[in-house]
Amino acid sequence: MSFVMALISIESLRPxxxxxxxxxxxxxxxxxxxxxxxxxxxxxxxxxERYLLVEQGFTRQECSVDASGLSRLLKATIKREFPRSHKVRVFKISSPEELIKTHPRK
Structure with missing residues (x-):
């Protein structure tokens, strides 16, 4: 089950x-x-200690990375996908199958 966490500032997003x-x-x-x-x-x-990064936006790709390379890959991906964003929506999801669902607007 997914739920909206919040709108997070782009500066504090990666940590x-x-x-x-x-x-x-x-x-x-x-x-x-x-x-x-x-x-x-x-x-x-x-x-x-592996992570799967799925990018669906300007580019569509999937990357598997270990824990040591995740921070660097996440930084590059955030810069590419959210170049002019100040805030980003963060959802917690329980499995990759939940990516198919769309998040309703309130």
């Missing part, structure tokens, strides 16, 4: 995401959406 990912159990993760919800980046925690 916030890394902190959330440290607390979840595999295969749960975090989804980042632009304010208009037209671009998304999802990061899932996998077993054995």
């Amino acid at each position: 916030h995401v890394l902190r959330l990912l440290a607390k979840v159990d595999p295969p749960a993760g975090v989804e980042l959406l632009s304010f208009k919800r037209d671009r998304r980046v999802a990061v899932f925690r996998l077993p054995e």
